[in-house]
Amino acid sequence: MSRTTRREALGAAGAAALTAAALGQASAGAQTPTRKPNILIVMCDQERAPQWTPDLPLPARDWIDSHGVTFERFHHSAVQCSSARACMWTGMYVPQNGIFGNFLQSWQFSLDPRIPTIADLLKEQGYTTAFFGKWHLSMVGTSLPEGPLDTLRNNYLAPYGFDYSEISTSLEPAGYNDGIYNDPVWTKQGVDWLKEHGGGDQPWFCVVSLLNPHDIAYFPRGFTADVTRPDWEVQLPPNFEDDVRSKPRVHAQYDGGAALVRGKIKPDDTATWKRLINTYCDLIVNTDDNYAAIMKALHHSGGFDDTVVIRTADHGEMAGSHRAVGKGPMIYDEQLRMPLSISYPKRFPAVQGARTPALAEAVDLVPTCLELAGVADPVNRYPWLRGRSLVPALQDPVGARGKEFTVSTCDEVWSPQDFAGQGKAWRRHVRAALSGRFKIARYVAMTGKPQTERTEDQEYELYDLREDPLELRNLARDPAYKPLLDELLTVLNDLERERLGPVEVPLSGPPSLIEPIRPDPIGRPSIGDQTKENPPSPVEGVPGAYVQLPFGDPHLLARVYDGVGGDRLPQTADESRALAEARALHRARMLCELGPMAGRTR
Numbered sequence: 008m009s010r011t012t013r014r015e016a017l018g019a020a021g022a023a024a025l026t027a028a029a030l031g032q033a034s035a036g037a038q039t040p041t042r043k044p045n046i047l048i049v050m051c052d053q054e055r056a057p058q059w060t061p062d063l064p065l066p067a068r069d070w071i072d073s074h075g076v077t078f079e080r081f082h083h084s085a086v087q088c089s090s091a092r093a094c095m096w097t098g099m100y101v102p103q104n105g106i107f108g109n110f111l112q113s114w115q116f117s118l119d120p121r122i123p124t125i126a127d128l129l130k131e132q133g134y135t136t137a138f139f140g141k142w143h144l145s146m147v148g149t150s151l152p153e154g155p156l157d158t159l160r161n162n163y164l165a166p167y168g169f170d171y172s173e174i175s176t177s178l179e180p181a182g183y184n185d186g187i188y189n190d191p192v193w194t195k196q197g198v199d200w201l202k203e204h205g206g207g208d209q210p211w212f213c214v215v216s217l218l219n220p221h222d223i224a225y226f227p228r229g230f231t232a233d234v235t236r237p238d239w240e241v242q243l244p245p246n247f248e249d250d251v252r253s254k255p256r257v258h259a260q261y262d263g264g265a266a267l268v269r270g271k272i273k274p275d276d277t278a279t280w281k282r283l284i285n286t287y288c289d290l291i292v293n294t295d296d297n298y299a300a301i302m303k304a305l306h307h308s309g310g311f312d313d314t315v316v317i318r319t320a321d322h323g324e325m326a327g328s329h330r331a332v333g334k335g336p337m338i339y340d341e342q343l344r345m346p347l348s349i350s351y352p353k354r355f356p357a358v359q360g361a362r363t364p365a366l367a368e369a370v371d372l373v374p375t376c377l378e379l380a381g382v383a384d385p386v387n388r389y390p391w392l393r394g395r396s397l398v399p400a401l402q403d404p405v406g407a408r409g410k411e412f413t414v415s416t417c418d419e420v421w422s423p424q425d426f427a428g429q430g431k432a433w434r435r436h437v438r439a440a441l442s443g444r445f446k447i448a449r450y451v452a453m454t455g456k457p458q459t460e461r462t463e464d465q466e467y468e469l470y471d472l473r474e475d476p477l478e479l480r481n482l483a484r485d486p487a488y489k490p491l492l493d494e495l496l497t498v499l500n501d502l503e504r505e506r507l508g509p510v511e512v513p514l515s516g517p518p519s520l521i522e523p524i525r526p527d528p529i530g531r532p533s534i535g536d537q538t539k540e541n542p543p544s545p546v547e548g549v550p551g552a553y554v555q556l557p558f559g560d561p562h563l564l565a566r567v568y569d570g571v572g573g574d575r576l577p578q579t580a581d582e583s584r585a586l587a588e589a590r591a592l593h594r595a596r597m598l599c600e601l602g603p604m605a606g607r608t609r
Contacts, residue, residue, distance in 0.1 A: 038353050043132065043210040043381050045314040048372075049301055050214070051294055052088060052141055052186075052221035053334070055323030056081070056344040059244035060288050067298035068346075071318045073360045075350025076404050078397070082343045082441055083322045084369040086334055086417040088221075089143050091321040091369060096124045096144070096167075098373030098392040100416060102507045106144065107418040117145035118167070121514040125373045126168030128389060129212045132380045137171035137200055138164050140193035140216030171200060186219030186290070193217060194297040198304040205308025212376070215301055220290035223324060224333055226283050228270035233286075241284040243277060244341075246477040249329040253481045255450040255466040257435040261335040269332065280327050287326045312353050315379050319372070320345040329478075336417045338439045338448045338468060339478055343415060351379070355401050363400045365409030366443060370394035391510040412498065414506050415439045434466050438507075440499045446470045446478075447495040467492060 049071075056079075084094035085101045093099075093106035097118075101107055106118055118124075126136040142164060164172035173196050197215035204211055222229065251258050272279050298318075305311050323342040325331035334342040347367065352359055371394035377385035378396040386392050400407035417437035439448035450466040467483035469492055482488040 038356075040313070040354055042208075042313060043134070044351060044354070044379060045205070045210050045310055046129070046134075046212045046317065046376050046379060047301075047305060047314050048212075048214045048317045048319065049217075049298055050319045050321065051217045051219060051291070052321055053223065053324045054220055054291060054320040054346060055326070055341050056346050058341060058344070059242075059246075059326075059328065060284065061239055061241060063239065063288055063292050065292065065295045067295045067302055068318065068348075070302065071298070071316055071350055072348045074352055075316065075348045075360075076355070076358050076401050077362045078347040078349075078367050078400065079362055079364055080366050080409070080443070081319070081345055081347035082366075082368045082413045082415060083345060084413070084415060086322060086336070086342065086415065086437070088141075088321055090416070090418070092143055093118055094369045095321065095372050096126075097122055098125070098370050098389075098394050099510065099512075100370060100393055100414065100507050101418065102416070103391070103393070103510050103512070109143075119514075120145075120166035122512060123389075124168045125376060126164075126212065128168075128373065128377060129380060130168055130170075132377070132382065133210060134380065135171075135204065135207075135209050135211040136169045137197075137204070137211065137213040138169045138216070139173060139196040139200065139214070140189075141218050141221075142172075142216070186217065186222045186294075190217045190219055190294060190297055194300050197301055201301070201304040201308050201310075205305055205310040205314075207310070210313075210380070212380075215297075217294050217297055219294050220287055220324065222290055223283070223287045223326070225269050226286060226332070227272060227279060228268075230286060236286060236289045237292075239285050239288040239292075241281055241288060243280060243284075244326070244328045246328050246479060247280070247330060249479055251329070253484050255336075255434060255448075255468055257336045257450060257466075258329075258331070260435070261337070262331065265333055265335065272332070274330055280330075283332065284326050287324060315349065315351040315376075317350075317372070317376075318346060318348045321369075336435045336437050336450065338415065338437065338441070338446050338470075340472075343441065349375070349397065349401060351401070358401065358404055361404040363404035363407060363409075364443070365397070365400040365404070365407045366411070366413055366441075367397055367400070367409055368394065368413035368415075371397050391512045393506050393510070412440045412442050412502055414502055415441065416507070438499060438503060439468075440495070440502050444471060444473050445491075445495060446472065447492070447499055449496070449499060467496070469495065 083091045085091045085106075087109045089109045090101050090106050093104040094101065097104045099122075104118065104122060126138070130136055145163075145167070162169065162172050193215060194217070197213065200213065204213075272283065302316075305314060305316075322334050323340075323345055325333060325335075325337075325339065325341050328341045329337075329339060331337065331339075350359075370392070374385040374389075374392050374394050374396040375398060377389070378398045382388055385396060386394075395410070400409065415437070416439070417435070434450040434452045436451045437448055438451070439446065446469065448468040450468070452465075468481055469483040469488065470478045470480070471482060472478070483492050
């Protein structure tokens with residue numbers, strides 16, 4: 008059997024079957040819109056697709072879902088908040104958009120505002136654009152290490168293509184439970200904007216991005232003093248018990264690093280684990296009123312019939328599955344799969360309430376919105392986009408095939424040593440491919456070697472979801488599955504070349520070539536000898552020579568975040584070195600795994 012045939016078979020295996028008779032014909036009763044539709048995205052942070060939790064009272068979500076198509080297998084394209092959001096808003100993967108980890112950690116700088124975002128592309132189509140809520144891709148008023156952005160007052164996202172946005176800081180002095188305080192503020196901002204603009208003649212694109220249920224990220228430490236919450240009658244998930252000895256070692260390392268932030272739950276403290284799950288459910292329920300307020304404002308504005316409503320999230324949450332919390336260097340369904348519903352009854356009336364098994368991922372949102380906005384072939388029009396439009400699944404939820412595989416990456420710091428500034432070449436950098444039936448992941452240590460030369464620095468994870476839906480048995484450790492492992496690793500190699508490789512992006516600044524920085528043996532960028540006479544050499548090898556950026560000392564790079572680096576000249580040799588290091592790291596964050604990324608003037 009040829010590789011192409013085998014890959015197609017692996018990608019199609021396990022696809023869920025739905026009946027066309029229950030859904031009717033997608034075109035029945037459809038109206039031809041006389042204008043471009045508005046597009047409203049409402050989203051939460053850390054809300055996974057419903058799994059292992061009781062049915063919750065979520066009338067606003069239920070209403071959106073019942074008037075559109077729900078994607079049952081929608082995955083994130085990167086694990087961490089900032090990385091996932093960069094994929095959503097640029098339509099490119101992490102190696103192309105440069106957001107390898109969470110913004111405001113000491114080595115991750117802002118999303119380069121020269122990279123076209125979904126707002127930039129929709130503005131080209133005549134849209135007014137707005138964003139309210141959690142952005143998590145840039146510091147207010149600053150972006151590049153070279154200096155502050157020329158940011159418009161009260162619209163800190165103007166450099167990223169948005170006509171409207173508002174600054175709102177956390178109201179919680181202790182730093183925990185930001186969603187409790189911020190979500191009502193952000194909801195009101197969105198509601199007020201919809202009241203003014205929702206029924207206008209010009210098409211608009213608006214995002215209302217809530218934070219909760221992200222507050223669960225600080226459980227239990229952030230909930231030592233908590234409100235009285237309803238009892239949602241939760242149970243431990245069926246995959247709570249798991250033998251991590253068969254899993255990649257970074258899973259246990261992640262548990263140690265995460266505990267430094269949120270506190271530790273003892274493995275046998277089932278009461279606290281259940282309280283974690285109950286709190287998570289309650290945080291989701293509490294956001295539904297925010298969704299309802301937004302939908303009511305849209306209805307009262309008069310623009311409801313002409314609006315596409317998209318409900319989603321940036322990533323999921325483990326919530327006790329595999330005795331894990333949060334999201335990390337893992338490929339479990341609980342953190343990979345998020346909700347996605349797309350509602351546009353005016354154009355797709357016959358599919359209201361339908362569910363589709365079409366495989367999709369976060370980078371697909373940009374081309375989907377562009378096609379809904381009237382761009383006939385968005386990936387041909389904007390060839391740097393890595394996703395594909397999901398409109399075919401709105402037209403035919405049953406017959407739409409979707410992707411053969413989705414791809415996910417993870418490059419974040421995780422271990423206690425990382426947080427102490429003692430980063431090592433852990434096998435924590437993940438490249439994963441997911442089909443309807445199989446999941447394959449490569450866990451890589453950062454050594455600067457080509458993939459083919461660093462097999463000793465890798466671990467693998469492989470699941471057969473048809474036989475093991477709880478993801479308890481890592482088949483990569485079973486010699487009987489070695490042929491399947493090799494086959495899927497070949498598929499993963501191909502996907503890395505196809506989707507994570509260099510792309511030519513029309514940067515809004517002068518043409519430039521972003522070159523990778525050469526890592527030293529433990530992966531830290533070597534910047535001391537990189538001059539015009541001795542430039543950095545491209546990272547060798549395909550697929551991907553991964554690059555590790557140092558966690559480092561946050562104080563050295565603090566000026567990058569407060570704009571000092573662009574406001575005054577460095578006063579000491581240490582400051583000069585710190586600024587040079589910051590600028591070099593800014594170039595490193597734009598690294599494309601397979602080589603440099605080229606840009607041209609838009």
